[in-house]
Amino acid sequence: MIFPVLTQSQKRSIGVLALMGLIGGGTAMAIGELGMRLTQIWEFLLPILQKLPIPEMASQIAGMVIECSLLIGFISVSVMFMVWWERKVSAHMQSRLGPMTTGGWHGWAQTIADGIKLILKEDIIPESANSWVHRLAPVLVFVPAFICYAVLPFGSNLIAVNLDIGVLFIFAISGLSVLGIVMAGWGSGNKYSMLGGLRAAAQSVSYEIPRVLSIVPILLFVGSLKLTDIANYQSGMWFGFIPRWFIFYPVIGQIAFIIFLISSVAETNRTPFDIAEAESELVAGFHTEYSGMKFSLFFLAEYAYVFLSSGLTTALFLGGGSGPLLPTWVWFLLKSFGIVFLFLWFRWTFPRMRVDRLMEFTWKFLMPWSFVNILIAGAVVLALGV
Amino acid sequence: MATELIRIPGSDFQTEEMILNLGPQHPSTHGVLRVVLKIDGEVITAAQPDVGYLHRGTEKLAENRTYPQMLVISDRWDYLSAMSNNLIWCLAVEKLLQIEVPxxxxxxxxxxxxxxxxxxxLVFFGTYGIDIGAYTPFLHAFREREKILDLFEEVxxxxxxxxxxxxxGVMADLPEDWIGKCRSFLEWIKPRFVEYDILLTENPIFKDRTQNIGIISKEDAISYAITGPNLRGCGISFDLRKDEPYCHYQDFKFDVPTGKQGDCWDRYWVRIQEMKESVKIVEQALDHLPTGVPNAKVPRIIRPPVGESYAQLEAPRGVLGIYCLSAGEDKPYRVHVRAPSFINLTILQKILVGMKLADVVAIxxxxxIVLGEVDR
Amino acid sequence: MINYFKTIYQVSKALLQGMAVTGRWLFQPAITVQYPDEKLTPPERFRGTLVFDKETCTACNLCVKACPTACISLEPYVDPATQKRIAKVNWYQIDFGKCNYCRLCEEACPTKPIKSVRHSHDYEWSMKERSEMFVKWKRDPSPVIADTPKDTGTKAA
Amino acid sequence: MNNSEVYAVLRTQLPGLSEIPPPPMPVAMPAHEAKPYRDPYLYVQAVPHEWIETAKIIKNDPRLAFDFLIMLTAADYVLPMGNVQPRFDVIYHFYSFQHKHKLFVKVSLPRDNPLIPSVISLWPAADWQEREVYDMFGINFEGHPNCTRILMWDGFPGWPLRKDFVHVPDRYDD
Structure with missing residues (x-):
């Protein structure tokens, strides 16, 4: 039995969660489409800005700054939530409770406290480190993660920059952060870090390939690299009850989804693919020598990538924000955090793979299957003339 | 190990070997063990373990302690199985005193x-999971271990x-209701073994990490005097509980699990099976627990006659032996602890060579090993 | 070819089973105790910090001899009037920095029915300085009517 | 094989070998005291200068086949104890997987400049145990590839398990 007999506290928790869900859903419905609201606010603000005696350039820049700070705010809050969530999920999987004290209710403020602690911590640069490379590396890891959020469609009309080459842009930019990891590994002047950096480089480069190849079938169907196009393509139902999400495309969708999910986990360097920071082998891998704010940038980047991968999975395979009743951005967040939960679940269940098996797995298993998938999808597209 | 770097001429370029210090402060050395590794990329070309960071001079301490006092020190050898240490010290001294325990x-x-x-x-299971990178089995194993420790705390x-x-004999007889608690624990842990098998034993990633890694051949195992689950993992059925029974082990029915080829997975598997066998033994012992007093008559001041005794038993990590020389005083003249971890660790420098860096922690x-016992 | 797909099936099945195990435990109640708020009661035989009863102690020195780490020291009381040693302690000191919590002193203690030196159930104890670990019990300065030495008073020599 | 058969096999090939008798009964033993005890195994005394030949026979003779070195240690007899002169005993304990018999071998060495051939080539298990004996007693093992301190740190003064070892207080004493 999954639920043997519910104790009083369990019943209470379930009640609280249900109530929170109701309140949250109601609020979300009251707010409505966030993209629309933001546009309305912007349209309200724009004439005021234009009337002010400042050049037009300045008001445009102000708009960009607002957009960026919204994104940064979202990243910070979601990362804080994810860290707390991961700790709670892992704790409950392991028959314990996790943080319970900070902030009162189930230690909700634990991550905030940790963040403050990290900011206040002493910033150490090892003697043998190459100071500039050491300092630059965390920035180079975090900035690409942040840039990628610009093209992520959080809902209808809720996208910072609607690029024509959205998917490709994300892959290209997120691939840059491996440079930061290698720099961190080399610049720390630590043998463990260097091994971690080298492993990360090999791993990221290898898994990029099946990751990109696995979504080629989608591109064949949709015929566009624009993420909003891909998300819109998946709206609607088959036979009235199966959503036209790409994951429900028979065979092709599932193979592509699994390959994409696995290589996303590998890209974000999380268990079972966390060989770059394998704790039991390499202490902490490339970020062994980092402390304070620089370490927190790595941390932020890791979780930002986790959410980015989940959001991308949602946009590509789960129909983006499409769903009944609730506004699109809520659906997008729900689906994305569902995928994040999958990431956590993987991490707290599986052991770590070995480096050479990891490489074998991508080159000998994922790659051929993604090619097979592309062939099947091409044949289907040709046959159906979609 | 020579610390200078050796250049290996490659086909068209040159690489350098690297000396990597694994430990003494490292998450997976299980204490303060240092292994100096010479690695070529990720492949190990030479390994040299360096022990002694936890050396407390047990054998010297023993020469300055009376026999009952030494029992307290024996708790600290293999601190994960202090009962075995207590028992072996008592067996050695009882041999000298020629006491029969009821x-x-x-x-x-x-x-x-x-x-x-x-x-x-269970600690092995959990920490091995962490070594391989799975964190959840660790806390699951410790959850069960806490229940055993609760039982020990009561007793x-x-x-x-x-x-x-x-x-x-023993310190005191069982407290009331202890047998019931022990039985309910045994009932609790049996279904857990199934979960352990799912989480690690049969997990394909785990198997991939451990099978065909760190193979110890039968001949090597014998010549390096490997004992315990490590020896049985090689396929040699040698268990002192069966071969030289002590403490009436001949009364109990249990199997001695043996592995096939002596790789990491076999050694792991033998331990998992041994837990199941131990559950059987405890159940039989509880079923047939004799009545009476648990303690033999022991003189107030323990002063064994002149003589020497060697006692050994099957500790969780292998053959734990005590060689005790008595000069007829109330303190032993010389005590030697045959620590299984110490001798099992000798083979590490041989089997690490040619393996990958990630395999070091697996092997x-x-x-x-328990460093408290290696360094004593 | 069949084997290939069979392996894929078995591997995915084993992985999903593992996820089912962790997923099941996700909804089980935790077994941990929130320490400062909830406390476990130690069992009857729990070996907590040592407590000493200076009134009943006969200064027989058996605990000093039994201790494996020599962390106990005591001085028997000498009556200033008669210059005779009586079966009371002048002071009694335990170095908790060395104490093993092994119960050998309690077992050696001959006082009945309650041992003079014994383990309490107290486990919450911390010191900031090493010197605080020397805990000393001193005899009350008030004069005690000289009582005759009992059974083990002579063993102190 | 029982003890006497093992001894016979050893003795025919190694005339220098002798069996160690069990500890003698005290003349006037109080009734309540136990008798001197020794394990019921064969204890033999080997000659140091032909120890390596002895070891080869112990290991390689198919009738003996002592393939398992259970334990290797040493004992320091600094004061004459009864008929025992001041000396080191290096003690080997062997087991045979094939014949299931056991053997104790003691090799007596002089207390000044003790030297004994290493058996690491026959039983690799002796590697660290010989180093430990060297570390604790200062007994040199000839032919050991790396006979250095193992538990104590390099540069530790003296040999701690010798009975005449005097501890010099250092900064770790309080």
């Missing part, structure tokens, strides 16, 4: 030692350094 005392000792074997192997008053098995974990 049957109830022997059964109580068997129950405690076997429960402690489960606890010790001896301490959770790790029990000092329970005494010369001539080191599978040998299952």
């Amino acid at each position: 049957l109830r005392g022997d059964y109580l000792r068997v129950i405690m030692v076997e429960l402690n074997r489960i606890a010790s192997h 001896s008053g301490a959770r790790m350094t029990y000092n329970y098995i005494r010369i001539g 080191l974990g599978s040998i299952d």
Whole structure:
């Protein structure tokens, strides 16, 4: 039995969660489409800005700054939530409770406290480190993660920059952060870090390939690299009850989804693919020598990538924000955090793979299957003339 | 190990070997062990373990302690299975004193030692999971271990350094209702083994990490004097509980699991099976627990006659032996501890060569050392 | 070819089973105790910090001899009037930095029915300085009517 | 094989070998005291200068086949104890997987400049145990590839398990 007999506290928790869900859903419905609201606010603000005696350039820049700070705010809050969530999920999987004290209710403020602690911590640069490379590396890891959020469609009309080459842009930019990891590994002047950096480089480069190849079938169907196009393509139902999400495309969708999910986990360097920071082998891998704010940038980047991968999975395979009743951005967040939960679940269940098996797995298993998938999808597209 | 770097001429370029210090402060050396590794990329070309960071001079301490006092020190050798250490010291001294322990005392000792074997192997299971990168089995194993420690706490008053098995018997008889609690624990842990098998034993990633890694051949195992689950993992059925029974082990029915080829997975698997066998032994001992007093009559001041004794038993990590020389005083003249972890670790420098860096932790974990016992 | 797909099936099945195990435990109640708020009661035989009863102690020195780490020291009381040693302690000191919590002193203690030196159930104890670990019990300065030495008073020599 | 058969096999090939008798009974033993005890195994005394030949026979003779070195240690007899002169005993304990018999071998060495051939080539298990004996007693093992301190740190003064070892207080004493 999954639920043997519910104790009083369990019943209470379930009640609280249900109530929170109701309140949250109601609020979300009251707010409505966030993209629309933001546009309305912007349209309200724009004439005021234009009337002010400042050049037009300045008001445009102000708009960009607002957009960026919204994104940064979202990243910070979601990362804080994810860290707390991961700790709670892992704790409950392991028959314990996790943080319970900070902030009162189930230690909700634990991550905030940790963040403050990290900011206040002493910033150490090892003697043998190459100071500039050491300092630059965390920035180079975090900035690409942040840039990628610009093209992520959080809902209808809720996208910072609607690029024509959205998917490709994300892959290209997120691939840059491996440079930061290698720099961190080399610049720390630590043998463990260097091994971690080298492993990360090999791993990221290898898994990029099946990751990109696995979504080629989608591109064949949709015929566009624009993420909003891909998300819109998946709206609607088959036979009235199966959503036209790409994951429900028979065979092709599932193979592509699994390959994409696995290589996303590998890209974000999380268990079972966390060989770059394998704790039991390499202490902490490339970020062994980092402390304070620089370490927190790595941390932020890791979780930002986790959410980015989940959001991308949602946009590509789960129909983006499409769903009944609730506004699109809520659906997008729900689906994305569902995928994040999958990431956590993987991490707290599986052991770590070995480096050479990891490489074998991508080159000998994922790659051929993604090619097979592309062939099947091409044949289907040709046959159906979609 | 020579610390200079050796250049290996490649086909068209040159690479350098690297000296990597694994430990003494490292997450997976299970204490303060240092292994100096010479690596070529990720492949190990030479390895040299360096021990002694936890050396407390047990054998010297023994020469300055009376026999009962030494029992307290024995808790600290292999702190994960202190009951075995207590027992072996008592066996060695009882041999010198020529004391026969009553049957109830022997059964109580068997129950405690076997429960402690489960606890010790649970720690192995959990930490091995962490070595391989799975964190959840660790806390699941510790959850079960806590229950065993609760049982020990009730019976001896301490959770790790029990000092329970005494010369001539045990510290005190079982408290009330202890047998019921022990039985309910045994019922609790049986379904957990199934989960362990799912989480690690049969997990394909785990198998991939451990099978065909760190193979110890039968001949090597014997010539390096490997004992315990490491030896049985090689396929040699050698268990002192069967071969040279002590404490009435001949009364109990249990199997001695053996591996096939002596790789990490076999050593791991043998330990998992041993936990199941220990559960069987404890159940039988509880079923047939004799009545009576557990303690033999022991003189107030223990002063064994001149002589020497060598006692050995099957501890969770292998053959734990005590060589005790008595000069007829109340303190031993010379004590030598044959620590299984220390001798099992000798083979590490041989089997690490040619393996990958990621395998070091898998192999080191599978040998299952306790540094308290290695360094003594 | 069949084997290939069979392996894929078995591997995915084993992985999903593992996820089912962790997923099941996700909804089980935790077994941990929130320490400062909830406390476990130690069992009867729990070996907590040592407590000493200076009134009943006969200064027989057996605990000093039994201790494996020599962390106990005591001085018997000498009556200033008669210059005779009586079966009371002048002071009694335990170095908790060395104490093993092994119960050998309690077992050696001959006082009945309650041992003079014994383990309490107290486990919450911390010191900031090493010197605080020397805990000393001193005899009350008030004069005690000289009582005759009992059974083990002579063993102190 | 029982003890006497093992001894016979050893003795025919190694005339220098002798069996160590069990500890003698005290003349006037109080009734309540136990008798001197020794394990019921064969204890033999080997000659140091032909120890390596002895070891080869112990290991390689198919009738003996002592393939398992259970334990290797040493003992220091600094004062004459009864008929025992001041000396080191290096003690080997062997087991045979094939014949299931056991053997104790003691090799007596002089207390000044003790030297004994290493058996690491026959039983690799002796590697660390010989180093430990060297570390604790200062007994040199000839032919050991790396006979250095193992538990104590390099540069530790003296040999701690010798009975005449005097501890010099250092900064770790309080």
